[in-house]
Amino acid sequence: MTTESLTQSQPATSHRQVSPTRLKILQVAAGLFAARGFSGVGVNEIGEATGLGRGALYYHISSKEDLLYDITTAYMSDLIAEGQSILESESDPTLRTQKLSRALMMAISEHLSEMTVCFRELHALTDERRRAVMSLHSDYQAIWSRSLSDGMAKGTFRPIPSTVLKGLLGMYFYSFLWLDPRGPQNAADIGDAFAEVVLRAVRA
Amino acid sequence: MTTESLTQSQPATSHRQVSPTRLKILQVAAGLFAARGFSGVGVNEIGEATGLGRGALYYHISSKEDLLYDITTAYMSDLIAEGQSILESESDPTLRTQKLSRALMMAISEHLSEMTVCFRELHALTDERRRAVMSLHSDYQAIWSRSLSDGMAKGTFRPIPSTVLKGLLGMYFYSFLWLDPRGPQNAADIGDAFAEVVLRAVRA
Known part of the structure; x- marks a missing residue:
């Protein structure tokens, strides 16, 4: 992970550390949980929907709660890694905001x-x-916060309250x-x- | 209700039509559902927490699902009524945006x-x-949309895509x-x- 320096809590599982089978299990389980709720979906059903069956499924996961945790952290870990990479590779505050904005909307989609x-x-x-999930959200917010501070230091952006950054995200x-x-x-x-909204909000 | 002209679907229960006891039941039940989930809270418990007991509670509600529906619609109905009133009483696009913004954040809080x-x-x-709840959200968005259109007609605001309005809300x-x-x-x-963010986003 490229986010070690940001992550204060235990790092969550990243897609990069996940086998293709496990990734598929996460996607299928997320779809089932989203459609019918966590408590409404059994492990048997996830086994069937992935085509693995219950036995092989348990080779890849330890419990349904583990699955829920990985679903709620894997995409955030990827988002943080991507944001971190944009922060490092793009130094222009406006272009960086546009890249962060696009990457975030595409990840959500x-x-x-x-x-x-x-x-x-x-x-x-x-x-x-739950605290670990919240911590990942804070880590992601910290990337935008650093990007905005950098734009302020360059005189491109104005200071905004942290509640406004929370609102924009x-x-x-x-x-x-x-x-x-x-x-x-x-x-x-x-x-x-959305990048245009952010840029109008933060422009000096 | 002052929102009849906006509401295309059946109007939901408004606080104005609700007795103080029923309003208290809605608040107590919302607190319990928020803390432990809808399925985790029984009618007995709501009866105890409101001090009414199960019997008297059933005098005010017909089912737990009805309660859930009223919880999810009552505050939205109030928000729509308040937004409609601001729309009618304040004609300056900037001041109106500030009033809508404040009223919305205070209702959320x-x-x-x-x-x-x-x-x-x-x-x-x-x-x-569920469609009725979504429809209330559309009705509320329509108030902001009309306010922005009015500001455009006055030359104060620029046109924005509907996705940007959805984003701002x-x-x-x-x-x-x-x-x-x-x-x-x-x-x-x-x-x-937040009003400042909206105004920067929509200013011509």
């Missing part, structure tokens, strides 16, 4: 089931794991409720439109 | 339990009722996840800061 599960079932996780995250990945406007276009 | 329940348990409602709604009503920044202040 690709992970609607995972986000639905995360928002709806977060309380089903143990306290410790909420604009993206809340979209999982209305975003239609097959809709007329694709995620990249929405990302560009 | 006052109804964190209701919003938690709404986002987490929406799938527990029947299809028809998401900035507010998503805050129920991080807002601390006892935090250093109160809801009115955050509403003012």
Whole structure:
């Protein structure tokens, strides 16, 4: 993981450390949990839907709660890794905001089931794991925060309260409720439109 | 209700039509559902927590699902009525945006339990009722949309895509996840800061 320096809590499983089979299990389980709720879906059913069967499934997962935890952390870990990479490779504050914006909207569009599960079932996780999920969200926010501070240091951006940054990120995250990945406007276009909102909000 | 002209679907119960006892039941039940999930809370417990007991409780509610529906619609109906009133009483586009912004953040701050329940348990409602909740959200968005159109007609605002309006409203709604009503920044202040984001986004 490239985010070690940011992550204060235990790092969550990243897609990069996950086998293709496990990744498929996460996707299938996220789809089932999103459609019918965590408590409404049994391990047998996940075994059938993945084509693995219950026995082989247990070779890849240890419990349904582990699966829930990995679903709620894997996409966030990837998002953090991607954000970190944009932070390091793009130094222009405006272009960087545009790249972060696009990457975030595309990740949300690709992970609607995972986000639905995360928002709806977060309380089903143990306290410790819930804190780990929240910590990943803070790590992601820290990337935007550093990017905005950098833009301030360069005189491009103005200072904004942390609640405004939380609000701006909420604009993206809340979209999982209305975003239609097959809709007329694709995620990249929405990302560009949202980047414009952020840039207008932070421009000096 | 002052929102009849906007509401295309059946109007939901408004607080104005609700007795103080029923209002208390809604608040207590929302708190219990938010803390432990809809399925984790029994009618007996709601009866005890309200001090009414199971028998008297059933005098005020017909079922737990009815309660869930009223929790998810009552605060939205109030928000629509308040938004409609601001739309009618304030004609200056900038001042109106500031008033809508403040009213929305204050409503969110006052109804964190209701919003938690709404986002987490929406799938527990029947299809028809879920559509009614979604319809209330559209009605509320229509108020902002009319306010922005009016500002455009006056030359104060620029046209924005509907996804940007959805994003801007998401900035507010998503805050129920991080807002601390006892935090250093109160809801009115955050509403003012968010109004500034909206105004920067829409200013011609």
